[in-house]
Every structure is written in structure tokens, then in C-alpha cells.
Amino acid sequence: MKQAEVIAICNQKGGVGKTTTAVNLGAGLAMSGKKVLLIDADPQADLSACLGWKNTDALDETIVSVLSKVRNDEPFDPKEGILHHNEGMDVLPSNIELSQFELSLVNVMSRENVLKNYLRQVKSGYDYVVIDCMPSLGMLTINALTAADKVIIPVQAQYLPAKGMTQLLYNVAKVQRQLNPDLKIGGIVMTLIDQRTSLAKETIEAIRKNYGAGIRIYSAQIPVGVKAAEASGRGESIYSYDADSKPAAAYAELTREVLKDGEKARTDRLRSSGDR
Ligand code: ADP
Ligand code: MG
Numbered sequence: 001m002k003q004a005e006v007i008a009i010c011n012q013k014g015g016v017g018k019t020t021t022a023v024n025l026g027a028g029l030a031m032s033g034k035k036v037l038l039i040d041a042d043p044q045a046d047l048s049a050c051l052g053w054k055n056t057d058a059l060d061e062t063i064v065s066v067l068s069k070v071r072n073d074e075p076f077d078p079k080e081g082i083l084h085h086n087e088g089m090d091v092l093p094s095n096i097e098l099s100q101f102e103l104s105l106v107n108v109m110s111r112e113n114v115l116k117n118y119l120r121q122v123k124s125g126y127d128y129v130v131i132d133c134m135p136s137l138g139m140l141t142i143n144a145l146t147a148a149d150k151v152i153i154p155v156q157a158q159y160l161p162a163k164g165m166t167q168l169l170y171n172v173a174k175v176q177r178q179l180n181p182d183l184k185i186g187g188i189v190m191t192l193i194d195q196r197t198s199l200a201k202e203t204i205e206a207i208r209k210n211y212g213a214g215i216r217i218y219s220a221q222i223p224v225g226v227k228a229a230e231a232s233g234r235g236e237s238i239y240s241y242d243a244d245s246k247p248a249a250a251y252a253e254l255t256r257e258v259l260k261d262g263e264k265a266r267t268d269r270l271r272s273s274g275d276r
Pocket of ligand 2: 018020046047132
């Protein structure tokens, strides 16, 4: 039985590269031979679209249908809703009904745990689960953070990126205290870097100054590259669309870093279960 590491890609700011990172990290992990489930946790369904499912409103089985069953404490088939991408990843698509679903959680018992309870029954089939969060800190994002082993935060290189970060880190700390003490911050990944400017360096310095030297910033830095956006338009990862592009090299490096951490976490887990 596999023991999936669950990774939430999270930042309440839109347009920072969350979805592109989820797609290309997921595809990179799958290319490395890992069994991967990508979860679209955004009613905009960008992740589904970037992987080629452009009209998910027509689908009966989605994250909404399975999570509704979990919310109602009804049984579900672990395969329900799961699509398979030809690059090897499984995908749980979303659609616009997810907004309504989020609102429906208000009066539900254990409403922060719905995604976690879903994954409890599904994740033994995977090495990695990657959750693409929506640009808010609402109940769906809280669900993702509650279900996750770690959060990766894409940050766009720009002046004053750090404003929303305070709120995000506050929410992560609150989830750690109240809902998921095992949640770790994997790190910050710098995205949309324009190599003609020194913004990335300045942004990193600002983050370190404001949030301490302890916060991990991945070595992989994702450059702006039109190929990254084009690949999404084609429903492919950057490796499949243009393996020689700079974003492909950067996402491959991020994948290696995540794999290295993941393998270490796995041996630590095995060791601690052996000690008991
Ligand atoms: P988010 O999920 O945080 O809203 P996206 O991943 O959807 O961010 O990215 C926002 C926009 O920027 C999309 O149109 C996407 O195609 C584009 N984009 C993302 N990463 C890159 C990149 N490295 N180079 C160029 N365009 C990118
Ligand atoms: Mg997105």
C-alpha cells in the first residue's frame, strides 16, 4: 500500500502560477515514475482546463460529486470522478458547482475535514497528491491545508509581494494549531521571473527580511516563458510541449527538490512506525 504525501499549492493571490505549478509538479512526479493524483480545488477549474478538460460543467462526476457524498457521510467509489491524463497523472476535475458546494459546508459537522476524509479513502493508491487551491483563504483552502502534509507557496517576483503572505502564513499557523498539527511549509517557489530584472533577488530578500531566514525558498526559480502558458492551452505539461524550454528545466528542478524531501519524509515515517 502506498503512503501518499499530500501537497497543497496555495496562495490567496491569483495569477501567481499556482495552477501551472500544480500541473508541472504533478506531471514531473508522474514522469519520475510516481503515482500522482492532481486535485482541482478551484471552482474556476483552471487545472482541469490546463490538462485538457475544458468543459467540466458537463461532467457528472467531479470533486463536487464525491465531496458531497463525503459531506453527507455516504459511501463513494474511490474511482468516482477520477480522469486519467495521457502523461500518467490521475486528475480529479472541478467545475463551477464547487462554489455552491463551499457555501453548503457552513452548517456541516467537521466541515474543515471533508477533503481529508475523502483522501483517507483514496490516497493509499498514490505516492503524491497535489491540490491546486483557489485564490482565497476560504473553506475549500482550509480543507486543502487540513488534508495536506505540506504546503508549497508560489510567489510572483515583484515589489511588495509580501503583503498577502502575512495573512497566508497566519492561516497556515492557525490550521497547524487547530486542525492539522502535522502540516509543514514545504517552501516558497519563486514564479514568473523576468530574467531581465533583479526582482527575484529583491523579492527573496524582502521575504527573508519579513518572515525570517528559516523559511525555505526552493532553489528552482520559474522563469516567465510563453511556452509555459502555451502548454496549458494545449492541455499538456511543459515537458511534453517543450522539454528544452527554460520553464521545463525549472519545473524539473522543483520536482527533484520535492522528490528528495518526499523520500526523506517517507523514510522518517517508516522509521518512526518501526520504532513503535
Ligand atoms: P494561479 O493559479 O496562481 O492563478 P496560473 O498558474 O493560472 O496562476 O498562472 C497565471 C497566468 O500566467 C496563466 O495565464 C498562466 O498560463 C501564466 N503563466 C504561469 N506561469 C507562467 C510562466 N512561467 N511563464 C509565462 N506564463 C505563465
Ligand atoms: Mg489557479
